[in-house]
Amino acid sequence: MAAKINSVDHMIETRGLTKHFKDVRAVDGIDLSVRPGELVALLGPNGAGKSTTLRMLTTLIPPTAGTATVAGFDVVRQQREVRLRIGYIGQGNGAGHSQRGRDELISQGRAYGLSVHDARARAAELIESLGLAEVADRRVSSLSGGQRRRLDIAMGLIHSPELLFLDEPSTGLDPQNRANLQEHILALRARHETTIVLTTHYLDEADSMAERVIVVDHGRIIADDSPARLKALEVGDHILLGFSSESDAVGAAGVLQGERVGRQLRLNLPDAPRRAPGILDDLRAAGYPAAEIEVIRPTLDDVFLRLTGRSLREGGAAADKELVEV
Amino acid sequence: MTTLIADTSTVFSRELRPLLRDPFTIIFSMVQPLVFLALFTPLLPDEGGRQLQWFVPGIIVMSCLFACSMTGSNLLFEIQTGSHERMLVTPLRRPALLIGRALKEIVPMFAQAALIVVVCLPFGFRFDLLGAVIGLVVLGAFCIGLGALSYTLALASKNQEWLFWTVQQTLLFPLLLLAGVLLPIDDGPGWLRALAAGNPLSYVVDAERSLFNGDIWSSSTFGGVIAASVVAAIGLSAGVRAMRRSD
Numbered sequence: 001m002a003a004k005i006n007s008v009d010h011m012i013e014t015r016g017l018t019k020h021f022k023d024v025r026a027v028d029g030i031d032l033s034v035r036p037g038e039l040v041a042l043l044g045p046n047g048a049g050k051s052t053t054l055r056m057l058t059t060l061i062p063p064t065a066g067t068a069t070v071a072g073f074d075v076v077r078q079q080r081e082v083r084l085r086i087g088y089i090g091q092g093n094g095a096g097h098s099q100r101g102r103d104e105l106i107s108q109g110r111a112y113g114l115s116v117h118d119a120r121a122r123a124a125e126l127i128e129s130l131g132l133a134e135v136a137d138r139r140v141s142s143l144s145g146g147q148r149r150r151l152d153i154a155m156g157l158i159h160s161p162e163l164l165f166l167d168e169p170s171t172g173l174d175p176q177n178r179a180n181l182q183e184h185i186l187a188l189r190a191r192h193e194t195t196i197v198l199t200t201h202y203l204d205e206a207d208s209m210a211e212r213v214i215v216v217d218h219g220r221i222i223a224d225d226s227p228a229r230l231k232a233l234e235v236g237d238h239i240l241l242g243f244s245s246e247s248d249a250v251g252a253a254g255v256l257q258g259e260r261v262g263r264q265l266r267l268n269l270p271d272a273p274r275r276a277p278g279i280l281d282d283l284r285a286a287g288y289p290a291a292e293i294e295v296i297r298p299t300l301d302d303v304f305l306r307l308t309g310r311s312l313r314e315g316g317a318a319a320d321k322e323l324v325e326v
Numbered sequence: 327m328t329t330l331i332a333d334t335s336t337v338f339s340r341e342l343r344p345l346l347r348d349p350f351t352i353i354f355s356m357v358q359p360l361v362f363l364a365l366f367t368p369l370l371p372d373e374g375g376r377q378l379q380w381f382v383p384g385i386i387v388m389s390c391l392f393a394c395s396m397t398g399s400n401l402l403f404e405i406q407t408g409s410h411e412r413m414l415v416t417p418l419r420r421p422a423l424l425i426g427r428a429l430k431e432i433v434p435m436f437a438q439a440a441l442i443v444v445v446c447l448p449f450g451f452r453f454d455l456l457g458a459v460i461g462l463v464v465l466g467a468f469c470i471g472l473g474a475l476s477y478t479l480a481l482a483s484k485n486q487e488w489l490f491w492t493v494q495q496t497l498l499f500p501l502l503l504l505a506g507v508l509l510p511i512d513d514g515p516g517w518l519r520a521l522a523a524g525n526p527l528s529y530v531v532d533a534e535r536s537l538f539n540g541d542i543w544s545s546s547t548f549g550g551v552i553a554a555s556v557v558a559a560i561g562l563s564a565g566v567r568a569m570r571r572s573d
Contacts, residue, residue: 107339
């Protein structure tokens with residue numbers, strides 16, 4: 001097991017991190033700090049620079065400019081120190097297709113310096129906890145997409161890293177496997193206090209898992225906050241009221257500040273779910289009772305649309321089509 | 327240094343394991359050069375069994391050459407699937423990735439070399455054991471270098487597999503023919519001999535022939551050691567640089 005280091009204040013710290021590919025500014029000056037134990041989601045459409053950022057932080061590619069320290073070590077000058085401390089689960093399959101899962105786990109353990117005995121024991125432990133017992137001794141090419149993904153996770157965890165990077169962990173998985181994977185990641189974090197940085201273009205994933213969402217677009221960070229605060233600050237809640245007649249709607253618009261379209265009235269206000277019952281009472285007392293009510297909470301897509309003028313779903317749609325069965 | 331060896335053995339055993347689990351592919355590839363030898367040797371001028379002394383070391387070099395030039399071909403697939411990327415994120419030393427993969431191609435060929443030698447003994451082939459062992463070490467160093475270059479080529483051919491095969495095939499046969507592996511160069515025209523003199527493999531083949539004959543302290547051995555070391559150094563440094571730059 002890798003020793004925990006408590007001396008770093010920041011698990012990740014970057015200054016002006018930049019990567020150019022020929023003329024393309026894939027990552028354009030990112031300043032980021034992540035404290036130990038945080039679970040951070042980098043959210044953005046395809047090509048926003050999320051994966052490139054991750055590839056620099058994991059020493060796979062050198063930055064064009066700027067600096068980054070990961071687990072206290074420089075990603076350019078102290079690559080080996082960084083590599084020893086991080087786990088990385090990339091977009092592809094880490095396990096070789098002609099290999100068997102258990103063999104790959106043991107090789108992976110050996111690569112991180114575990115003894116043969118420890119690597120075997122750790123592999124058995126992860127096979128058990130990720131539910132791979134039945135398939136671990138089969139060729140990787142015969143495994144389903146969901147099983148391969150779990151094997152990838154197991155490989156990323158073989159050395160119990162203090163910091164785990166996941167690059168679009170659930171792309172290509174069906175909803176059930178996606179939920180399953182998210183559960184594993186959260187359980188891992190609860191048990192080992194692992195710092196986790198993941199990229200995703202699934203809004204629900206960022207929303208339900210991360211306490212901190214960093215929205216990336218055109219290689220820059222355009223927002224960085226908790227999902228709840230991002231939604232409250234950028235978009236806010238809405239209440240949609242329907243009336244049985246247009247005159248009621250007009251009357252209601254006189255009582256409440258809102259935007260009326262026909263027999264509907266749209267209100268933009270914070271904390272809408274708690275205030276909705278009171279609003280209904282007020283309207284009834286004023287003689288304009290509502291016939292219908294809908295409380296609309298913003299999604300991260302609304303936040304994204306607000307921040308960039310584009311919908312994130314358009315970018316994610318292509319990947320959603322390739323569902324993999326268990 | 328010990329950790330470079332440990333890392334190399336991690337990579338090597340990972341690469342070799344699928345073969346060990348499915349050994350039929352090795353057995354088939356081992357029989358291949360024997361067929362080649364059986365069909366080609368009768369064509370050589372009969373010098374009372376001496377043609378085997380000349381030809382057997384050449385065949386061993388040829389199989390190793392073919393094998394190690396393929397080092398990058400498995401890598402092409404692993405680059406696509408993502409397992410190469412996963413290896414790059416581990417703390418494995420970069421030269422170990424190159425050497426381990428090249429050794430996986432070379433070591434089965436050494437087993438094959440032993441088989442070829444044993445099969446040729448009844449036909450009058452004689453060799454010096456110490457010389458042969460030194461010969462395989464020299465050949466191994468050359469093949470590690472060439473394997474590392476094949477690895478580098480695979481990194482450069484990412485997403486365009488045809489490039490790998492075109493370059494590999496284009497270089498392999500001139501390299502082989504200009505080293506006097508199958509036919510002697512000595513009687514060729516001057517330009518051909520000049521090209522052969524610039525081919526590092528020529529020196530390795532000459533060294534193998536004198537080492538198998540027990541002529542250990544010869545100038546050909548010296549030339550072979552130099553040529554193999556230079557190729558190994560060039561291959562490893564090119565490979566390490568390519569890994570650092572690959573995106």
